[in-house]
Amino acid sequence: MELYVPDMYKKNIYAIDYNKLKNNGIKCILFDLDNTLVPYNEKVPSKKVIELFKKLKTLGFNVIIFSNSGKRRLRKFKEILEVECYYHCRKPSTKKMYEVLNKYSYNQSEVVIIGDQIMTDVVGGNTVGITTILTNPMSKKELIFTKFNRLRERKVIKKLSKADLFYKGKYYG
Numbered sequence: 198m199e200l201y202v203p204d205m206y207k208k209n210i211y212a213i214d215y216n217k218l219k220n221n222g223i224k225c226i227l228f229d230l231d232n233t234l235v236p237y238n239e240k241v242p243s244k245k246v247i248e249l250f251k252k253l254k255t256l257g258f259n260v261i262i263f264s265n266s267g268k269r270r271l272r273k274f275k276e277i278l279e280v281e282c283y284y285h286c287r288k289p290s291t292k293k294m295y296e297v298l299n300k301y302s303y304n305q306s307e308v309v310i311i312g313d314q315i316m317t318d319v320v321g322g323n324t325v326g327i328t329t330i331l332t333n334p335m336s337k338k339e340l341i342f343t344k345f346n347r348l349r350e351r352k353v354i355k356k357l358s359k360a361d362l363f364y365k366g367k368y369y370g
């Protein structure tokens with residue numbers, strides 16, 4: 198069950214205390230794109246996201262977009278936000294997470310993944326042993342594959358609640 202429990206749970210990416218992450222030794226932030234940074238049908242980053250990324254870079258973080266979406270979807274974000282992007286990550290696959298760890302010689306304790314899905318972002322991150330932060334999805338609109346994942350997620354959340362491990366809407370961390 199621990200595999201499904203995020204280290205922190207926040208309403209959205211703006212409710213996260215990034216200074217605290219820095220003080221805890223985090224050097225690299227992997228951001229999920231769809232419904233974490235922007236609603237899944239938005240083609241460019243909002244002003245708020247642009248400002249947040251500037252702030253995170255100033256704080257010294259290596260900010261990376263880490264998405265299951267394809268290269269074309271990520272192109273504009275890469276261009277405007279000027280960050281490295283990993284596409285077709287197939288989360289919860291851990292392959293590309295290890296690629297990041299190896300490329301920059303990070304320890305697990307130096308990397309965090311922030312995303313809106315337990316079945317992909319949290320499970321992948323927990324499997325590798327990096328810090329995981331779950332946010333609420335920005336929009337109810339989702340791809341068919343995500344809808345399938347949500348179905349599984351709802352079942353998992355039910356079990357987690359029964360085991361007193363996680364409650365939807367009860368933020369922590």
Ligand SMILES: [Mg+2]
Nearest residue numbers: 229231232313
């Ligand atoms: Mg997502």
